[in-house]
Amino acid sequence: MVRWWSMRLWVAHLLGLLCVGIAIGMGGWQYDAWQARRAAERVDLTHAAPVPIGDVIGPDDPFPTAGLGRPVEVRGTFLPEGTVLVSGRADAAGADGDWLVTPLTVGDPAAPAVPVVRGWVPTGTDLTALPAPPADEVELRGWLQPPEGSGQVDDDRSDDVLPELRIAELVQRVDQDLYGAYVVAEEPLADDAAAGVAGATLDQLPQASRFTGLRNILYAVEWWVFAAFAAFLWFRYVRDATSGGDAEEADAAAAEGAVVPSDP
CATH class of the missing domain: 2.40.50 (OB fold (Dihydrolipoamide Acetyltransferase, E2P))
Structure with a gap:
């Protein structure tokens, strides 16, 4: 019987973990890039021509x-x-x-x-x-x-x-x-x-455009969807491998318990 922790499935576990980890990391990187671009635009707006x-x-x-x-x-x-x-x-x-x-x-x-x-x-x-x-x-x-x-x-x-x-x-x-x-x-x-009066700092910053960094956030979502898909494929493969082993054992047990008729 093939168990979830069987040596035969270690490669599948490692490959699934690697794919999911890379996809989540890439999605996080694109999300950080989206936030950075929006923050940069907010600062840049304060330096526009008066x-x-x-x-x-x-x-x-x-x-x-x-x-x-x-x-x-x-x-x-x-x-x-x-x-x-x-x-x-x-x-x-x-x-x-x-x-x-x-x-x-x-x-x-x-x-x-x-x-x-x-x-x-x-x-x-x-x-x-x-x-x-x-x-x-x-x-x-x-x-x-x-x-x-x-x-x-x-x-x-x-x-x-x-x-x-x-x-x-x-x-x-x-x-x-x-x-x-x-x-x-x-x-x-x-x-x-x-008289020692210093320059004041901005209390608020302008809002970035809703379309700023749109490509980055879409890439982030795409990577996260891929991570979910990779996790689904790993689960299906492992489930099929373990359930397939159970079916083989059941067939073998049924064969052993079968009565073989004698020749007339």
Whole structure:
């Protein structure tokens, strides 16, 4: 009788294990390549050519999905009365700190404004010790981000430190309407940099296209299907080999127990 662990089936076991292992590994490699390509596209979108903010979003528009992380150009005047710190922001090295945020009118001084993250400062920095934004019209570049609003509670509403960059909080501090978005400046202003304000890092990255790396993920699925097929073939072969042995033994036993008639 041929058993599953019989020496006669070791070659089949090893071959099946080898085929399944290679197929699963190749599928995992293609899956990793799919993720890497999508991650690379997300980063590359942040380095696209900047466009005027008005080409991506208007003052009354909802935040567009295609605008997440898009480099934009903004020209206008800062509204210093709206300056706040947004807590809970880490720098590139992981140190805790705050964002320095001031609304900037888009175009005319009386036009709606967009909050601008001017940079990053360590936790505990006094807002009054930081330089005021320029009074003249400025032009800057930055990355467009959606407003925040996870529902974090502001434990102290009397100060100028917010737990999140919420448009509803900022609009109460200025006379202009605000865009439903904010901009992370590419680099601090000259006065801010001289005062030790560092560049802020992106809080979110743009989404990759759904078709990015499509060939890789299809290859991954194809390899995994092959792995399942190889496992099925191994199972069928081993099952047939073992069941065939049982049938032969049954036939032999039946033959031994048969009565042979004598010649007349």
